[in-house]
Amino acid sequence: MQPDAASRPTLADVAARAGVSPSTASLAFSGSGPVSDATKERVRAAASDLGYAGPDPRARSLRRGRSGIVGVVLEERVRAAFLDPVKIQMLDGISEGIAPLGAGLLLLTDTGEVGGNAVGIESAPVDAVVLIGCSPRLAVSIEALRRRGIPAVAIEGETGEDIPEISIDNQAATRRGADYLRELGHTDVAIVTLPFDADRTRGPITDELLAASTAATASRRLAGAREVFPHATGRVAAASSIEEGLEAGRALLADAAQRPTAIIAQSDLLAAGVIQAAEELGLRVPAELSVLGFDGIRVDGLQHDLTTLVQPSVAKGRAAGEAVVQMLAGEPPRSRCFTSTLHVGDTTAPPRPIGA
Numbered sequence: 509m510q511p512d513a514a515s516r517p518t519l520a521d522v523a524a525r526a527g528v529s530p531s532t533a534s535l536a537f538s539g540s541g542p543v544s545d546a547t548k549e550r551v552r553a554a555a556s557d558l559g560y561a562g563p564d565p566r567a568r569s570l571r572r573g574r575s576g577i578v579g580v581v582l583e584e585r586v587r588a589a590f591l592d593p594v595k596i597q598m599l600d601g602i603s604e605g606i607a608p609l610g611a612g613l614l615l616l617t618d619t620g621e622v623g624g625n626a627v628g629i630e631s632a633p634v635d636a637v638v639l640i641g642c643s644p645r646l647a648v649s650i651e652a653l654r655r656r657g658i659p660a661v662a663i664e665g666e667t668g669e670d671i672p673e674i675s676i677d678n679q680a681a682t683r684r685g686a687d688y689l690r691e692l693g694h695t696d697v698a699i700v701t702l703p704f705d706a707d708r709t710r711g712p713i714t715d716e717l718l719a720a721s722t723a724a725t726a727s728r729r730l731a732g733a734r735e736v737f738p739h740a741t742g743r744v745a746a747a748s749s750i751e752e753g754l755e756a757g758r759a760l761l762a763d764a765a766q767r768p769t770a771i772i773a774q775s776d777l778l779a780a781g782v783i784q785a786a787e788e789l790g791l792r793v794p795a796e797l798s799v800l801g802f803d804g805i806r807v808d809g810l811q812h813d814l815t816t817l818v819q820p821s822v823a824k825g826r827a828a829g830e831a832v833v834q835m836l837a838g839e840p841p842r843s844r845c846f847t848s849t850l851h852v853g854d855t856t857a858p859p860r861p862i863g864a
Contacts, residue, residue: 517558525554578606578832579634579658581616581649589615592748592777593805597821598640598663598828605829609836611635629653636832638663640825645706647722659835661828666724672841674828678725681817681848682732682772685800688815688850689770690736693858694798698768699733699742700756700778702726708746710755717744729774729802742771745778750807753781761789761797769859770798776816780807783855794857804851813853820846 523533528547535543536551543551554560580602582589589595603613616632629637629652639649639662646665653660660667663674689697701713704721713730721727726744734740743759745752753773760782761767773779779801786797793799793812804818824846831841 517560575633579637598825601822601825602829605826661831673843678728679732682729686736694770700773710746748775750781753778757782757785776801776803798856815853815856817848
């Protein structure tokens with residue numbers, strides 16, 4: 509049976525038993541003041557005798573006016589995010605970056621769905637928020653945080669001058685990958701993109717969809733590909749997943765007379781799905797279809813060394829966490845842009861000669 513609040517020992521009880529003032533006992537626990545080792549030992553012994561575990565962290569947070577929690581907003585359900593190695597790497601980096609705060613992470617989802625009693629951006633008890641991923645709902649999330657006055661940092665996306673952005677060279681990196689395909693001799697290239705809108709519209713890439721895009725990452729990567737292949741078309745996926753890549757790949761490869769010789773996928777998970785679609789049709793990768801991804805992750809079950817643009821996901825997360833620490837210390841955070849590198853694996857090769 510748990511003791512009630514009235515029966516629990518307090519810091520004042522510990523101070524009285526140790527023969528010191530409550531303020532001295534508090535300093536002995538926090539380690540932040542000039543208290544002798546002997547006094548600290550006496551206070552700790554008194555606490556042990558009374559069964560006192562230490563000051564209530566919730567009360568300490570309230571006195572500081574903080575919750576001791578940093579929110580991380582995901583663009584999809586948590587289960588889906590945990591299936592994406594990029595998200596896991598970014599979360600690892602964020603945890604490293606906020607370590608000086610001693611804060612906890614609260615995962616929040618912003619899928620646009622309404623209902624239930626789940627805590628969301630509008631009400632979560634957080635000191636700051638990291639917006640993670642390539643969400644087409646980024647602007648909605650940022651507006652909600654501005655209304656609450658919660659400091660925020662975004663990993664990818666156009667945020668405005670008041671919110672730092674941790675980004676990568678999406679357009680330039682994709683252009684490097686497209687240049688490599690062109691150097692191999694490819695001219696008939698298709699693209700599988702990340703979602704462009706909050707509804708996650710799936711289907712052909714259209715001018716209307718691009719004009720209304722709220723997803724900077726997808727738009728920039730498409731622009732990089734089209735700098736090299738200006739007339740390239742393709743499919744929009746509803747998420748970064750193998751299943752979405754499989755569906756897009758089936759659509760792009762169904763007509764043998766109009767098959768591209770190479771496909772640029774905006775994530776490695778999408779690329780893995782495209783490869784699966786090709787194998788279903790009996791197409792050999794890379795002899796009959798080259799596939800380029802983006803991320804540089806290990807995809808479980810993929811029997812290829814994927815040619816991809818490798819991004820520093822952990823470093824991006826760490827930089828976002830460090831920006832949070834700066835903001836909560838009253839220091840001006842700075843945006844950062846990382847560089848991706850082309851890794852040439854075994855999923856790209858020169859196109860097969862016509863008639864071969």
